[in-house]
Amino acid sequence: MKGLLMSGGMDSISLAYWRRPEVAIFIDYGQRAAEAEKAAGLAACAAMNIRHESYVVDCSSLGSGDMAEAPAAAVAPVPEWWPFRNQLILTLAGMAAIKLGVSELQIGALRTDGEHADGRAEFIERISDLMAMQEGGLTVSAPAIALDAVELVKASGIGREILGWAHSCHTGNFACGRCRGCNKHYKTWSALGWDPH
Numbered sequence: 001m002k003g004l005l006m007s008g009g010m011d012s013i014s015l016a017y018w019r020r021p022e023v024a025i026f027i028d029y030g031q032r033a034a035e036a037e038k039a040a041g042l043a044a045c046a047a048m049n050i051r052h053e054s055y056v057v058d059c060s061s062l063g064s065g066d067m068a069e070a071p072a073a074a075v076a077p078v079p080e081w082w083p084f085r086n087q088l089i090l091t092l093a094g095m096a097a098i099k100l101g102v103s104e105l106q107i108g109a110l111r112t113d114g115e116h117a118d119g120r121a122e123f124i125e126r127i128s129d130l131m132a133m134q135e136g137g138l139t140v141s142a143p144a145i146a147l148d149a150v151e152l153v154k155a156s157g158i159g160r161e162i163l164g165w166a167h168s169c170h171t172g173n174f175a176c177g178r179c180r181g182c183n184k185h186y187k188t189w190s191a192l193g194w195d196p197h
Contacts, residue, residue: 003102005093006045006052008037009181010166010188011108011152013044015144017163018156023051023100025093030060031067031082036173043165053100057092066170066179077115080170080180086118090127090140098136105131109142110149121145149188160194 006012006024016024026041028034038054045052065072066080073083082088090107097105113119121142128140144152153163168185169175175182189195 001100001102002104002106003093003097003100004050004106005089005108006041007108008040008044008166009108009168010149010163010185011110011144013041013163013166014149014152014156014158015106015108016044016050017048017158018152019106019143020048021050021106023053023102025096025100025102025105026052026054027089027092027096028054028056028058029085029089029092030058030063032069032172033067033167033169036167036169040165040167044162047162047165053096055092055096059088069171078180081116084118086116086123087127090131094131094138094140097138102138104139104141106141106143108152109145110152111146112148149184150191153188153192 002021004012004016004021004024006016006026024041024045026038028038042052060068063082064070065076065082067082072079072081094105109119109124117123124140124142124145131138131140147155168181170179170181
């Protein structure tokens with residue numbers, strides 16, 4: 001069975017539409033926008049008839065940057081960087097995936113996510129190898145790793161009525177319009193020729 005790490009953002013919702021996993025797994029790890037991200041993923045999954053499972057493991061005291069409402073760490077490459085974020089949420093989602101009977105866990109990493117080391121193809125390969133060697137043999141894949149956000153939306157064939165549920169803001173449950181997540185959201189909609197408002 002295939003599962004998807006569902007963030008509630010444009011990339012994971014588009015990937016869900018494209019690849020149609022049996023289950024989407026949302027992790028509230030203490031990020032500021034967790035409530036809106038969960039609601040976005042739930043609504044999009046309901047529209048696509050995909051099972052949605054959510055889990056809460058509060059790691060906010062270990063967070064950094066915009067997503068944690070904390071000063072960025074000295075080693076942060078970008079304002080929203082959270083130490084070992086993808087490693088953390090893939091591990092937590094992997095625990096849920098094993099329980100649910102998932103054999104492949106997909107993540108919406110893109111070619112343009114390379115600013116974070118844990119958004120690169122080599123990271124996906126290594127964490128997949130690490131998880132696959134353990135009990136359960138779970139693998140991790142990033143089907144859109146060769147694409148950018150606009151290319152993913154086009155490849156998926158998703159329409160505005162479902163993608164419109166996406167929540168991309170890094171700083172809270174309402175779009176701030178200023179963070180890198182909001183900027184990417186608006187630029188993607190504009191590049192597609194869609195009005196984001």
